[in-house]
Amino acid sequence: xxxxxxxxxxxxxxxxxxxxxxxxxxxxxxxxxxxxxxxxxxxxxxxxxxxxxxxxxxxxxxxxxxxxxxxxxxxxxxxxxxxxxxxxxxxxxxxxxxxxxxxxxxxxxxxxxxxxxxxxxxxxxxxxxxxxxxxxxxxxxxxxxxxxxxxxxxxxxxxxxxxxxxxxxxxxxxxxxxxxxxxxxxxxxxxxxxxxxxxxxxxxxxxxxxxxxxxxxxxxxxxxxxxxxxxxxxxxxxxxxxxxxxxxxxxxxxxxxxxxxxx
Amino acid sequence: xxxxxxxxxxxxxxxxxxxxxxxxxxxxxxxxxxxxxxxxxxxxxxxxxxxxxxxxxxxxxxxxxxxxxxxxxxxxxxxxxxxxxxxxxxxxxxxxxxxxxxxxxxxxxxxxxxxxxxxxxxxxxxxxxxxxxxxxxxxxxxxxxxxxxxxxxxxxxxxxxxxxxxxxxxxxxxxxxxxxxxxxxxxxxxxxxxxxxxxxxxxxxxxxxxxxxxxxxxxxxxxxxxxxxxxxxxxxxxxxxxxxxxxxxxxxxxxxxxxxxxx
Numbered sequence: 001x002x003x004x005x006x007x008x009x010x011x012x013x014x015x016x017x018x019x020x021x022x023x024x025x026x027x028x029x030x031x032x033x034x035x036x037x038x039x040x041x042x043x044x045x046x047x048x049x050x051x052x053x054x055x056x057x058x059x060x061x062x063x064x065x066x067x068x069x070x071x072x073x074x075x076x077x078x079x080x081x082x083x084x085x086x087x088x089x090x091x092x093x094x095x096x097x098x099x100x101x102x103x104x105x106x107x108x109x110x111x112x113x114x115x116x117x118x119x120x121x122x123x124x125x126x127x128x129x130x131x132x133x134x135x136x137x138x139x140x141x142x143x144x145x146x147x148x149x150x151x152x153x154x155x156x157x158x159x160x161x162x163x164x165x166x167x168x169x170x171x172x173x174x175x176x177x178x179x180x181x182x183x184x185x186x187x188x189x190x191x192x193x194x195x196x197x198x199x200x201x202x203x204x205x206x207x208x209x210x211x212x213x214x215x216x217x218x219x220x221x222x223x224x225x226x227x228x229x230x231x232x233x234x235x236x237x238x239x240x241x242x243x244x245x246x247x248x249x250x251x252x253x254x255x256x257x258x259x260x261x262x263x
Numbered sequence: 264x265x266x267x268x269x270x271x272x273x274x275x276x277x278x279x280x281x282x283x284x285x286x287x288x289x290x291x292x293x294x295x296x297x298x299x300x301x302x303x304x305x306x307x308x309x310x311x312x313x314x315x316x317x318x319x320x321x322x323x324x325x326x327x328x329x330x331x332x333x334x335x336x337x338x339x340x341x342x343x344x345x346x347x348x349x350x351x352x353x354x355x356x357x358x359x360x361x362x363x364x365x366x367x368x369x370x371x372x373x374x375x376x377x378x379x380x381x382x383x384x385x386x387x388x389x390x391x392x393x394x395x396x397x398x399x400x401x402x403x404x405x406x407x408x409x410x411x412x413x414x415x416x417x418x419x420x421x422x423x424x425x426x427x428x429x430x431x432x433x434x435x436x437x438x439x440x441x442x443x444x445x446x447x448x449x450x451x452x453x454x455x456x457x458x459x460x461x462x463x464x465x466x467x468x469x470x471x472x473x474x475x476x477x478x479x480x481x482x483x484x485x486x487x488x489x490x491x492x493x494x495x496x497x498x499x500x501x502x503x504x505x506x507x508x509x510x511x512x513x514x515x516x517x518x519x520x521x522x523x524x525x526x
Binding site: 001003026029030148165168169172173174175176177179181182184186188190222223224225228229232233235236238239244245246247248249250251252253254255256257258259260262263 | 521522
């Protein structure tokens with residue numbers, strides 16, 4: 001199916017690895033120009049060169065800490081200038097921060113909320129004028145099913161994700177008049193950088209614990225019986241942001257192999 | 264993006280018009296063989312010939328009333344025999360029945376539940392052995408956003424749709440071990456056959472009321488400001504049932520231009 005992404009301009013946060021990189025890759029493969037946002041410019045340059053080399057599309061680094069509003073403003077405006085506007089925004093930046101209530105610190109809460117909630121607000125604030133000028137504007141926020149049905153011991157991630165889902169619905173109501181669609185993907189356990197980092201920590205303690213062992217442990221509670229690949233989320237993000245999903249807005253799509261207790 | 268549907272076999276109910284026909288067309292365009300099911304064989308034969316000649320894919324008619332279990336069993340087995348199995352089942356048959364509680368009769372509850380809920384159960388019961396043998400089995404149930412958030416005056420449709428969403432989640436948990444994914448799309452106001460019939464009734468009373476007037480009447484109240492095309496639902500169904508959505512299961516995707524109060 002032709003997603004209709006050729007010639008579109010996308011900006012993706014948390015794009016140096018995992019889901020963000022996979023979404024950027026898919027959109028570039030479909031002919032979109034893509035700006036990659038994350039904190040470390042050197043990482044982004046390598047990823048931009050890699051995706052551009054594989055797809056032939058224009059892919060540029062736009063480094064910023066999304067929790068820093070001034071940095072976000074500069075990065076968004078620079079990306080829009082270089083690529084000629086913005087049609088698609090993917091708010092994907094964020095790492096998991098899972099504690100029980102009694103272990104959760106104020107600092108942890110502030111950091112998490114700044115990165116995941118304020119980061120998405122800042123990106124959307126500065127991308128919105130460009131999205132309004134697009135004839136196919138779309139936003140996709142990456143959240144988790146924990147934002148719909150919080151597990152114990154998953155704070156503050158679960159509350160930040162609930163906020164992200166709430167913003168999605170509110171924005172879909174407000175931005176519809178400009179033809180801008182807003183959706184969220186609620187990702188379950190995928191082979192993301194943050195899970196690879198956890199394996200590295202476990203592997204240092206027990207060198208016999210392989211990465212394959214680590215991925216297999218996640219599959220047990222998933223109806224499909226396996227952990228997901230980052231590309232499986234990236235492809236859904238690309239679809240939702242494309243003209244092929246032109247009547248889908250305000251939806252929260254689980255990409256979790258069926259693991260969540262709720263739809 | 265290549266959805267990976269070439270060579271797959273899909274069975275779609277309520278396929279003689281509207282959303283079901285649009286889904287069947289998309290499957291066929293992507294190279295799948297499709298069995299289209301509805302009550303009236305002559306309608307189906309015309310649609311099968313139309314889609315087949317437009318796409319070059321194998322499209323066959325199988326007639327059945329989905330609320331008749333014996334008829335469903337025969338039709339499913341016939342489709343699987345002729346096409347060599349079933350990889351994808353789309354439970355789309357159904358129409359709106361929107362009343363206030365005090366206007367709703369027992370007969371209406373029974374007939375609505377018979378088509379929308381039992382129909383999906385019967386289809387799934389007889390398609391399941393074939394889906395288990397597929398390496399990419401997928402089910403998509405068509406419901407509405409009223410199944411998540413019931414307005415007044417939408418009974419018994421809203422309760423049948425709530426049941427369809429519930430079945431989706433339960434089946435995603437049970438069938439995951441066979442690699443079968445189960446999702447639902449919750450459709451809003453689409454240019455479906457049933458909405459065209461609403462216009463026919465209104466136009467019979469007021470001949471100056473055009474179909475365009477009718478479609479325009481849906482716009483207010485929808486964030487995107489317009490009624491959706493059947494193809495916009497059909498394309499999402501095809502995506503969700505395809506290997507491109509390989510980690511999406513147990514989710515309920517609104518296709519409603521943002522109209523629903525909930526995600």
